[in-house]
Amino acid sequence: MSGERVVVAMSGGVDSSVAAALLVEAGVEAIGVTMHLAGESSRCCSLADADDARRVAERLGIPFYVANETERFRAEVTLAFADAYLAGRTPLPCVTCNSRFKFHHLLARARVFGAVAVATGHYARIGSEPATGRLELRRAADPAKDQSYFLHELGQAQLAAARFPLGELTKAEVRAHARRLGLATAEKPESQEICFVPDGDYAAVVEALRPGALPGEGEIVDGQGQVLGRHAGVHRFTVGQRRGLGLASERRRYVTRIDAPRNRIVVGDADALGARAARIPRVCWVAGEPPAVPVRADVRVRYRHAGAPATIEPLPGGGAQVVFDAPVAAVAPGQSAVFYAGDVVLGGGPIGEAQP
Amino acid sequence: MRVYLDHNATTPVRAEARAAMEVALRLHWGNPSSVHAEGAAARACVERGREEVAALLGAEPDEVVFTAGATESNNTALQGCLRSAEGPGSIVSSAVEHPSVDAPLEALAQAGWRIVRVPVDADGLLDPEAVAAALAPDTALVSLLWGNNETGVLQPLEAIAPRVRERGIPLHVDATQCVGKLPIDLRALPVDLLSLSAHKLGGPKGVGTLVVRRGARLAPLLLGGPQERRRRGGTENTPGIAGLAAACALAARELPERIQRWGALRERLWDGLRAKIPRVQRNGSAKRVLCNTLNVEIEGAAGELLVQALDLEGIAVSTGAACASGSVHPSHVLEAMGRTAVAARSSLRLSVGHGVDESAINRVLAVLPDLVARAREAES
Numbered sequence: 071m072s073g074e075r076v077v078v079a080m081s082g083g084v085d086s087s088v089a090a091a092l093l094v095e096a097g098v099e100a101i102g103v104t105m106h107l108a109g110e111s112s113r114c115c116s117l118a119d120a121d122d123a124r125r126v127a128e129r130l131g132i133p134f135y136v137a138n139e140t141e142r143f144r145a146e147v148t149l150a151f152a153d154a155y156l157a158g159r160t161p162l163p164c165v166t167c168n169s170r171f172k173f174h175h176l177l178a179r180a181r182v183f184g185a186v187a188v189a190t191g192h193y194a195r196i197g198s199e200p201a202t203g204r205l206e207l208r209r210a211a212d213p214a215k216d217q218s219y220f221l222h223e224l225g226q227a228q229l230a231a232a233r234f235p236l237g238e239l240t241k242a243e244v245r246a247h248a249r250r251l252g253l254a255t256a257e258k259p260e261s262q263e264i265c266f267v268p269d270g271d272y273a274a275v276v277e278a279l280r281p282g283a284l285p286g287e288g289e290i291v292d293g294q295g296q297v298l299g300r301h302a303g304v305h306r307f308t309v310g311q312r313r314g315l316g317l318a319s320e321r322r323r324y325v326t327r328i329d330a331p332r333n334r335i336v337v338g339d340a341d342a343l344g345a346r347a348a349r350i351p352r353v354c355w356v357a358g359e360p361p362a363v364p365v366r367a368d369v370r371v372r373y374r375h376a377g378a379p380a381t382i383e384p385l386p387g388g389g390a391q392v393v394f395d396a397p398v399a400a401v402a403p404g405q406s407a408v409f410y411a412g413d414v415v416l417g418g419g420p421i422g423e424a425q426p
Numbered sequence: 427m428r429v430y431l432d433h434n435a436t437t438p439v440r441a442e443a444r445a446a447m448e449v450a451l452r453l454h455w456g457n458p459s460s461v462h463a464e465g466a467a468a469r470a471c472v473e474r475g476r477e478e479v480a481a482l483l484g485a486e487p488d489e490v491v492f493t494a495g496a497t498e499s500n501n502t503a504l505q506g507c508l509r510s511a512e513g514p515g516s517i518v519s520s521a522v523e524h525p526s527v528d529a530p531l532e533a534l535a536q537a538g539w540r541i542v543r544v545p546v547d548a549d550g551l552l553d554p555e556a557v558a559a560a561l562a563p564d565t566a567l568v569s570l571l572w573g574n575n576e577t578g579v580l581q582p583l584e585a586i587a588p589r590v591r592e593r594g595i596p597l598h599v600d601a602t603q604c605v606g607k608l609p610i611d612l613r614a615l616p617v618d619l620l621s622l623s624a625h626k627l628g629g630p631k632g633v634g635t636l637v638v639r640r641g642a643r644l645a646p647l648l649l650g651g652p653q654e655r656r657r658r659g660g661t662e663n664t665p666g667i668a669g670l671a672a673a674c675a676l677a678a679r680e681l682p683e684r685i686q687r688w689g690a691l692r693e694r695l696w697d698g699l700r701a702k703i704p705r706v707q708r709n710g711s712a713k714r715v716l717c718n719t720l721n722v723e724i725e726g727a728a729g730e731l732l733v734q735a736l737d738l739e740g741i742a743v744s745t746g747a748a749c750a751s752g753s754v755h756p757s758h759v760l761e762a763m764g765r766t767a768v769a770a771r772s773s774l775r776l777s778v779g780h781g782v783d784e785s786a787i788n789r790v791l792a793v794l795p796d797l798v799a800r801a802r803e804a805e806s
Contacts, residue, residue, distance in 0.1 A: 101738065133737065133738060135734045178804035182735050182801050182804050183735055184735075
């Protein structure tokens with residue numbers, strides 16, 4: 071590792087700042103790059119964050135550049151995000167951002183710079199399978215911070231060119247490093263939400279991006295099709311959501327399905343939320359190819375999901391059928407199902423359909 | 427050893443300018459407005475500076491108003507000239523102005539002024555007849571960038587200025603890129619206001635000049651004391667003025683050699699790039715151009731990426747217009763010349779100056795073709 075040239079994706083936050091610092095301390099020739107992805111109003115990857123990253127880079131004594139990727143980001147991520155909501159799905163833009171922006175566009179830039187890899191502040195680990203030498207994406211040492219879920223689209227070539235210097239560390243250790251290094255970002259609050267969605271108001275973002283394609287008001291129905299109320303547009307809802315339905319009822323009701331073609335929100339009781347299976351139309355297998363036979367795995371259906379045991383059956387055409395051992399609540403189409411064998415990520419993909 | 431080919435952004439401060447500033451800081455620290463000997467010494471330093479600047483331009487010393495740089499000069503010219511006018515009328519300018527003219531023009535448009543933007547052709551040139559045709563009875567000012575900072579294209583000022591003068595309309599020229607790179611003789615050029623900045627010609631940042639020809643009307647932008655004959659309030663930047671003066675003296679002495687030398691280096695660079703890189707073309711007129719500037723479109727290679735990759739190789743160039751963050755927007759100048767946004771994003775500006783020699787050019791020619799190949803691969 072020492073002596074190699076590596077581009078560090080620096081967001082201006084504490085994690086990527088420490089990642090850069092650790093590489094520099096390890097003797098890596100690091101080059102800091104902030105990707106300017108979304109407009110000025112965006113909280114993350116804004117120009118103010120670029121200034122924070124620049125200060126850190128200056129302190130570390132490494133070159134620093136801003137990569138203007140706003141147009142590509144709009145085309146590949148934010149418009150797709152809006153379209154997914156309008157189609158009744160709950161998109162996961164961070165996965166695309168990682169596979170397309172950090173480990174494709176930025177990696178391409180890194181290669182022009184003569185760099186061999188891109189490092190990020192993700193909490194995840196890369197290992198190799200002893201028998202085959204194949205690279206493995208593994209959970210981070212700190213289970214509370216593990217971000218391997220968001221990296222499941224990375225294939226062998228991308229893992230070979232990825233560096234995750236924080237994979238073995240806890241968040242507390244990272245903050246301690248930041249303070250030790252006197253990094254300006256040591257106490258910066260953590261970003262949790264989607265970077266281009268200010269204040270978590272994703273409906274407003276969808277409305278601004280696709281003003282001509284909004285569905286308008288529609289019906290809220292129960293499982294039998296009985297109309298219970300009205301809603302202001304399917305893009306405002308996610309499977310499993312309880313709030314914002316505006317239903318006058320003593321019973322707790324949840325969004326169980328979003329029927330975008332009919333502009334309908336289907337609600338039901340908690341026990342109607344369970345899915346026994348899920349179809350994944352397009353799976354990225356970390357190994358580069360699907361397993362020959364069905365495999366057992368723990369499947370996470372969203373980031374904050376501990377995982378549920380399931381059998382994964384690869385389907386012809388690159389997809390997979392996930393059959394859970396027991397029903398899993400709130401399986402939202404658009405979120406990724408990610409398959410784990412212990413700490414190892416086998417692969418995953420966006421959920422196409424949850425099956426009751 | 428770094429290679430610096432971004433002299434249109436700024437120039438290294440010449441040793442002579444540094445020395446003059448050091449003397450001014452050490453000996454001429456008095457307030458030029460003071461009566462006593464300390465003040466008189468500082469006053470003499472400022473007035474010597476005025477003479478040097480005037481001499482380089484063929485102006486009279488009392489026509490030289492010191493400012494904090496070309497942005498202030500441009501703002502003064504636009505806002506000051508118009509404040510003394512009767513009321514909102516029209517202003518004639520071009521489609522390829524610097525932001526320090528564009529932004530005041532936008533503010534004036536908000537205030538009710540009609541802004542007429544004369545377009546440029548594919549070479550980046552204004553048609554003098556089109557400028558003349560844009561003049562109207564209510565035209566209060568014509569403001570034009572003479573030498574374009576991005577492309578180096580030189581507007582046909584010698585043909586435009588008499589046409590504007592004929593109509594009795596004041597003409598402001600932003601000559602920031604021209605001073606020290608081409609002969610300027612205001613005795614022969616009917617220009618009313620001219621902006622320049624010290625740091626583009628080997629002087630320090632934070633000092634410039636607005637030349638206000640005798641007879642031109644101007645309300646000051648900065649209100650304050652009676653300095654600069656009440657045309658610009660504020661205690662004079664004596665060391666800055668001393669640095670600017672030294673840079674002007676050098677320019678006057680070196681001008682013929684600069685034009686020959688920088689022009690030869692620029693052409694060597696262009697010949698080499700053309701020979702070694704497929705699908706490269708020059709942006710802007712190759713004839714009417716500053717001696718030091720080369721702007722090229724390298725098809726399929728992002729300018730932003732090349733600037734960064736070259737920097738890592740020790741070579742400083744630019745895409746033409748960098749915003750403060752270091753993030754780059756497509757050039758409005760190239761778009762005004764009819765280039766697509768994609769083409770504008772694939773452009774590089776290389777500008778030579780003092781300290782650049784053949785070995786520097788050779789280094790660029792040795793490094794850039796390979797980077798272009800890699801950048802094209804990254805795009806595909």
